[in-house]
Amino acid sequence: MPRRKQRTEDWRQVLRDAGLRGTSARIELLELLARSPRPLTHQEAVEGLPQVETDRSTLFRALQDLTSAGLVRRLDLGDRVWRYERVVATADAAGEAVPHPHLLCVDCGNITCLTDDDVQVKLPKRLGTVEDVLLKGHCADCKES
Amino acid sequence: MPRRKQRTEDWRQVLRDAGLRGTSARIELLELLARSPRPLTHQEAVEGLPQVETDRSTLFRALQDLTSAGLVRRLDLGDRVWRYERVVATADAAGEAVPHPHLLCVDCGNITCLTDDDVQVKLPKRLGTVEDVLLKGHCADCKES
DNA sequence: CTGTAGATGCAACTGAGTTGCAGAAAAATA
DNA sequence: TATTTTTCTGCAACTCAGTTGCATCTACAG
Numbered sequence: 001m002p003r004r005k006q007r008t009e010d011w012r013q014v015l016r017d018a019g020l021r022g023t024s025a026r027i028e029l030l031e032l033l034a035r036s037p038r039p040l041t042h043q044e045a046v047e048g049l050p051q052v053e054t055d056r057s058t059l060f061r062a063l064q065d066l067t068s069a070g071l072v073r074r075l076d077l078g079d080r081v082w083r084y085e086r087v088v089a090t091a092d093a094a095g096e097a098v099p100h101p102h103l104l105c106v107d108c109g110n111i112t113c114l115t116d117d118d119v120q121v122k123l124p125k126r127l128g129t130v131e132d133v134l135l136k137g138h139c140a141d142c143k144e145s
Numbered sequence: 146m147p148r149r150k151q152r153t154e155d156w157r158q159v160l161r162d163a164g165l166r167g168t169s170a171r172i173e174l175l176e177l178l179a180r181s182p183r184p185l186t187h188q189e190a191v192e193g194l195p196q197v198e199t200d201r202s203t204l205f206r207a208l209q210d211l212t213s214a215g216l217v218r219r220l221d222l223g224d225r226v227w228r229y230e231r232v233v234a235t236a237d238a239a240g241e242a243v244p245h246p247h248l249l250c251v252d253c254g255n256i257t258c259l260t261d262d263d264v265q266v267k268l269p270k271r272l273g274t275v276e277d278v279l280l281k282g283h284c285a286d287c288k289e290s
Numbered sequence: 291c292t293g294t295a296g297a298t299g300c301a302a303c304t305g306a307g308t309t310g311c312a313g314a315a316a317a318a319t320a
Numbered sequence: 321t322a323t324t325t326t327t328c329t330g331c332a333a334c335t336c337a338g339t340t341g342c343a344t345c346t347a348c349a350g
Contacts, residue, residue: 165327168328199329199330200330200331201330202330202331202332203328203330206328206329210328225337225338
């Protein structure tokens with residue numbers, strides 16, 4: 001575990017590599033998201049960053065910026081609140097984290113990330129083409145109950 | 146096709162059977178939803194009922210009431226707006242008795258109702274079970290452009 | 291060290307949806 | 321039909337997530 005200062009510099013570099021300036025709001029936010037085991041809402045991010053005094057709109061914009069820079073992913077899980085999760089760099093050659101299907105558990109609210117191998121969706125072309133898949137149901141932990 | 150007056154009385158009866166009073170706002174709303182080939186938002190319902198002068202909140206409440214009475218189904222299609230579609234009691238040919246997959250067009254925002262025959266979703270049981278399917282993509286009208 | 295593109299704070303705004311309350315209108319009843 | 325009871329509606333004010341315009345500030349390239 002690197003020293004605090006060092007971590008900060010690491011995140012700053014991540015931001016800079018993504019073409020964004022390394023401001024404290026973004027650094028703290030990015031670290032919070034990377035630390036979190038689940039996607040966070042804007043509100044949760046505010047609460048998770050008591051040490052950072054930023055305006056609401058700044059944090060909204062930071063989340064937008066991180067999203068369009070590809071550092072985090074924005075999820076709409078059907079409860080009318082955006083959630084953001086750190087995009088974990090995959091072993092993908094291009095280094096791009098590709099969108100994948102999600103399963104939203106209607107019991108516990110957890111999200112299960114799925115692969116295209118897990119879910120096979122077929123839609124006749126005449127009806128349209130599919131970009132993203134959201135399943136609602138019972139996750140592995142809840143399905144037996 | 147029954148006369149206008151007759152239709153109104155039919156809908157009034159449907160409402161009464163569901164334990165709701167047959168007010169003009171609800172009758173017109175229910176008929177609009179029954180006529181619509183796709184789920185409607187509150188806003189779309191307002192626009193679809195220019196002849197009905199109701200307060201916004203009344204229509205919101207009417208949609209709530211119809212939903213809790215089981216006459217319509219409320220859908221969250223992930224674009225932060227509730228949509229409502231008529232629930233037909235009998236599994237009629239044209240009716241939409243059971244929940245079914247929907248395709249949300251990311252271009253035009255339109256909703257396409259799908260059947261279980263249109264969409265085949267397979268998810269390994271170890272990952273969970275599926276209750277509802279929401280696809281995001283390009284609808285038939287938008288996909289070529 | 292400086293100029294500037296980009297980031298921030300502030301305040302005002304949007305848009306969906308909710309709520310409290312008084313008055314109005316269905317339905318029930320007499 | 322008239323009266324009472326119950327439910328619904330209109331209004332206005334509110335919440336909550338998110339956005340926007342603009343003046344100011346700052347990270348960082350040169």
